[in-house]
Amino acid sequence: MRLAIRRIAILGMGLIGGSLGLAFKAARGGKVEVIGIDNNELSLIKARQRGAADIVTTDARAGVANADMIFICTPVLQAAALVKEIAPYLKQGAILTDTGSTKSYLIEQISALLPCGIHYVPGHPMAGREKSGIEAADSTLFRDKWYILTPSGADNATAVEAVRQVISWTGARITEMDAERHDWCTALISHVPHIGAAALVNLLAYSEDQDSSIKLAGGGFRDTTRIASSNADMWADVCMTNAAPIADSLDKFSQLIGQVSQAIRQGDRASIHQFFANAKERRDELLKLEEVVTEQPLSNGR
Amino acid sequence: MRLAIRRIAILGMGLIGGSLGLAFKAARGGKVEVIGIDNNELSLIKARQRGAADIVTTDARAGVANADMIFICTPVLQAAALVKEIAPYLKQGAILTDTGSTKSYLIEQISALLPCGIHYVPGHPMAGREKSGIEAADSTLFRDKWYILTPSGADNATAVEAVRQVISWTGARITEMDAERHDWCTALISHVPHIGAAALVNLLAYSEDQDSSIKLAGGGFRDTTRIASSNADMWADVCMTNAAPIADSLDKFSQLIGQVSQAIRQGDRASIHQFFANAKERRDELLKLEEVVTEQPLSNGR
Numbered sequence: 012m013r014l015a016i017r018r019i020a021i022l023g024m025g026l027i028g029g030s031l032g033l034a035f036k037a038a039r040g041g042k043v044e045v046i047g048i049d050n051n052e053l054s055l056i057k058a059r060q061r062g063a064a065d066i067v068t069t070d071a072r073a074g075v076a077n078a079d080m081i082f083i084c085t086p087v088l089q090a091a092a093l094v095k096e097i098a099p100y101l102k103q104g105a106i107l108t109d110t111g112s113t114k115s116y117l118i119e120q121i122s123a124l125l126p127c128g129i130h131y132v133p134g135h136p137m138a139g140r141e142k143s144g145i146e147a148a149d150s151t152l153f154r155d156k157w158y159i160l161t162p163s164g165a166d167n168a169t170a171v172e173a174v175r176q177v178i179s180w181t182g183a184r185i186t187e188m189d190a191e192r193h194d195w196c197t198a199l200i201s202h203v204p205h206i207g208a209a210a211l212v213n214l215l216a217y218s219e220d221q222d223s224s225i226k227l228a229g230g231g232f233r234d235t236t237r238i239a240s241s242n243a244d245m246w247a248d249v250c251m252t253n254a255a256p257i258a259d260s261l262d263k264f265s266q267l268i269g270q271v272s273q274a275i276r277q278g279d280r281a282s283i284h285q286f287f288a289n290a291k292e293r294r295d296e297l298l299k300l301e302e303v304v305t306e307q308p309l310s311n312g313r
Numbered sequence: 314m315r316l317a318i319r320r321i322a323i324l325g326m327g328l329i330g331g332s333l334g335l336a337f338k339a340a341r342g343g344k345v346e347v348i349g350i351d352n353n354e355l356s357l358i359k360a361r362q363r364g365a366a367d368i369v370t371t372d373a374r375a376g377v378a379n380a381d382m383i384f385i386c387t388p389v390l391q392a393a394a395l396v397k398e399i400a401p402y403l404k405q406g407a408i409l410t411d412t413g414s415t416k417s418y419l420i421e422q423i424s425a426l427l428p429c430g431i432h433y434v435p436g437h438p439m440a441g442r443e444k445s446g447i448e449a450a451d452s453t454l455f456r457d458k459w460y461i462l463t464p465s466g467a468d469n470a471t472a473v474e475a476v477r478q479v480i481s482w483t484g485a486r487i488t489e490m491d492a493e494r495h496d497w498c499t500a501l502i503s504h505v506p507h508i509g510a511a512a513l514v515n516l517l518a519y520s521e522d523q524d525s526s527i528k529l530a531g532g533g534f535r536d537t538t539r540i541a542s543s544n545a546d547m548w549a550d551v552c553m554t555n556a557a558p559i560a561d562s563l564d565k566f567s568q569l570i571g572q573v574s575q576a577i578r579q580g581d582r583a584s585i586h587q588f589f590a591n592a593k594e595r596r597d598e599l600l601k602l603e604e605v606v607t608e609q610p611l612s613n614g615r
Contacts, residue, residue, distance in 0.1 A: 137529060157528040188525055196525045204513050204538070209592035210569040211506050214562065215599070223490055223498045225603050226459040227439060233603075236506070239596045243589035250577045250585045260516065261574040265567045267512040272563040275552045283552045287545035290511035294541045297517070301527050301535075 020078035028084030029148030032063035038180035048074040083109035091120035116252035130170035154182035161190035198256035322380035330386030331450030334365035340482035350376040385411035393422035416492040418554035432472035456484035463492035500558035
């Protein structure tokens with residue numbers, strides 16, 4: 012059985028919310044009505060102008076009242092308070108989903124707030140860019156990117172299927188994953204690299220000669236630290252809401268760095284070489300695996 | 314006074330040596346003769362086929378005998394033994410330069426080996442790629458990239474000028490720097506980021522679910538770890554020959570990571586936010602400075 016999703020409310024019309032709205036309208040045109048909700052009126056005007064929403068409002072309660080599906084696209088730490096505010100106004104059978112990048116925290120917070128008859132399907136699109144805000148929104152942001160859903164066994168299968176259907180309009184590759192595994196994997200693959208890049212940039216505060224540093228930088232430094240230019244608020248929230256996986260992984264990372272440092276001080280070339288050879292072998296494997304995983308046919312159009 | 318450089322010997326016909334040869338021949342054609350020297354005969358055949366050298370030989374002594382300028386483009390740890398071997402065969406007034414990425418170590422090693430009347434001008438081109446070997450060589454590899462020279466005050470000004478002249482044929486931006494400063498700056502800006510990227514990839518050995526990791530990876534991980542696929546031998550040598558600056562910087566890096574980890578465990582959002590905000594501000598500053606520094610007119614054609 013397919014649920015007919017005709018009215019979608021998006022809370023938070025920034026990069027992610029705006030791009031979802033643009034993608035939904037591009038794929039479905041008049042067959043779907045998008046209600047854009049934000050407390051920033053300028054963002055709403057731009058969202059309307061760009062066609063990311065049919066209707067815009069700063070009134071979250073009124074905005075969600077008749078929606079079949081609700082996307083929470085706010086920063087992670089704002090999500091729970093917002094869900095608490097709108098929960099009494101959601102219609103029976105409405106499906107709530109979110110795009111937050113840490114899942115266990117949000118599931119714990121949000122599940123406790125929802126009344127009976129409202130379904131919650133947690134989600135996380137693996138898409139982003141350095142720029143943020145509705146200005147950076149793009150209808151193709153999710154195309155061919157992974158979009159992870161982390162439903163628990165208890166979640167209504169029909170609601171999960173409806174969310175898959177709506178997200179398929181964005182052209183994303185949809186997959187499901189256990190929420191806790193998601194959080195540990197994202198810590199390793201995304202959060203710790205991000206913190207590492209930021210630490211590298213901060214380390215340059217020790218450098219006394221900026222001009223020399225720049226001349227020596229080359230393309231490698233620009234690439235390695237690219238993600239350090241992202242939104243500080245968002246990343247502080249990520250750390251606050253995925254604390255244990257991130258802190259544990261950071262400590263392991265720091266240990267690895269300490270081991271290499273010691274091998275270098277001791278002039279232990281064999282250990283140093285092994286460290287680099289392992290990394291090269293492992294990255295090459297991962298890139299090969301990425302090709303294989305990415306070449307699998309899209310399953311979201313099923 | 315300009316020295317006429319007509320015969321150039323390149324020892325090590327890999328990515329860097331091969332690209333130098335290609336660039337010299339592209340810029341000067343028959344006005345310069347390039348002698349390609351390597352102990353790998355296959356590399357020499359390819360170098361000859363690609364036009365990176367006019368003459369090729371595995372006999373380093375014969376190859377350098379009549380050269381006006383000699384480029385040492387071998388891995389750093391092989392450079393000193395090679396210079397020792399060829400030193401007696403260099404002609405009076407010959408100019409030796411190298412492309413090694415750590416300078417103080419090489420200066421100490423090489424200066425002690427050179428007979429009177431041979432000039433040494435240490436160099437370091439800030440260019441590279443993931444791939445290595447003569448197959449990856451490219452006549453435009455150095456174009457608009459920084460090429461650092463680290464002559465000491467005692468080095469012959471005419472020899473430095475001759476090296477600048479020859480390197481200008483590659484289209485590189487040439488600048489001079491103190492060797493010790495070079496080594497500390499490269500540790501911060503290049504070596505530590507490289508080791509950090511390799512450590513991030515190795516950290517993934519802790520991840521139990523490769524498929525999930527790949528789906529969650531996104532473009533950020535690929536960028537952040539790109540340099541982890543480089544040559545393990547070369548990087549082991551870099552660590553062996555720039556040990557103190559690298560180990561000291563790694564320890565500071567590890568401290569920064571430890572501080573963030575602690576702030577995350579304590580839920581100290583203000584400190585976490587400050588960490589990310591500093592990094593963003595600092596990277597944006599560096600990229601702006603990079604534009605300013607790079608927009609300065611090329612000085613190498615003087």
